[in-house]
Amino acid sequence: MKKIINKLNKAFDNKVRLGIMSMLMVNDWVDFKTLKEMLDLTDGRxxxxxxxxxxxxxxxxxxxxxxxxxxxxxxxxxxGRKAFSDHLDALEELLKNR
Amino acid sequence: MKKIINKLNKAFDNKVRLGIMSMLMVNDWVDFKTLKEMLDLTDGRxxxxxxxxxxxxxxxxxxxxxxxxxxxxxxxxxxGRKAFSDHLDALEELLKNR
DNA sequence: TAGTCTAACTTTGAAATTCAAAGTACTTTT
DNA sequence: AAAAGTACTTTGAATTTCAAAGTTAGACTA
Incomplete structure (x- = not known):
């Protein structure tokens, strides 16, 4: 139990990156515009x-x-899949007693 | 699907706060020192x-x-419970097709 | 009784992150 | 020739995060 939170990947603590990765875990290829609309973002962001x-x-x-x-x-x-998956595993572990 | 990520609560995008809330969802009262050790943090942080x-x-x-x-x-x-629970629901929704 | 310890903070300052806004490059459409 | 679409890059400022050091208050210790 001591350091579960250290298994959480810093790359995925941001909403936008979480959203991008979620999309890409489910769909093989996703284009810029679709991501932009799905996640409701500006081009730059x-x-x-x-x-x-x-x-x-x-x-x-x-x-x-x-x-x-x-x-x-x-x-x-x-x-990326591995890292994201590991991150989700850590999240799950952290929250398993919800 | 358009704005699931906007349901994610900014208050919980940080590891430490995620960790604190997880502890407090499971345990009624948790003391400072226990939190500190569980989450492997300095006092100040x-x-x-x-x-x-x-x-x-x-x-x-x-x-x-x-x-x-x-x-x-x-x-x-x-x-806090409500907010955290809503946040987790949004997370789940975002990731449901993993 | 002066000094040390423990628990729980607060303050400070610097680094890192995040974002909006504006600018760019190239191409197509009108 | 001008406007619009696609996918960026740059800039600068606000916000967040963190480590390190300092603080407070009571308790114990020599």
Whole structure:
């Protein structure tokens, strides 16, 4: 019981990053605009949190054109899935007696 | 689905406050020293997070003497329980497809 | 009775985080 | 040529977080 909270990953203590990762755990690839709408964010705010997840290598990026428009999509890496899953396990453990 | 993350309570995005509230959801009264040890915190850090939860009226304080020593204990208020429970519901909803 | 200890804080200051707002680059549509 | 769409980046300021040191008050100790 001594240090469960230390198993919680700092990368996921923020709402936005939690939201992004949740989306990416369920859906293989999610594009920028969808994330933005789902999470009700401005471009800048979304982009900055995406960047930090990328820097942690928790998500991958794919850039393509659909029709004539650019489409940037994201997916959780194996490392990201593991980290997020571990984080949720720690959360669950912390809260198991709710 | 549009704004689940907005239901997450800012008061609980921090590890320490999450930890404190978890303890207080399970145990009626928990004293300062126990919290400190359970959560592996310094006095100051614990005290400051407790203060913010108090200011939100999420926890109550009880000061007494046991033997000849002061003993300060904390419990979750009704308001605190509700807020925390709502927060966990939002978390669950966000993560339900894990 | 002067000094030390324990419990529970408070204060201070600096680092880290978060965010809104504005700006950028490239392309398509009108 | 101008406006709009997509996906950012930059800037600066507010907020949050934390470690470290200082404080208070009573209790015990020499």
């Amino acid at each position: 979304l982009a900055s949190h995406i960047k930090s997840l990328e820097e942690n290598e928790f998500i991958d990026v794919k850039k393509e054109f659909v029709g004539r428009k650019p489409l940037t999509s994201y997916s959780a890496t194996k490392k | 614990l005290a400051s997070h407790i203060k913010s939860l108090e200011e939100n009226e999420f926890i109550d304080v009880k000061k007494e003497f046991v033997g000849r020593k002061p003993l300060t204990s904390y419990s979750a208020t009704k308001k």
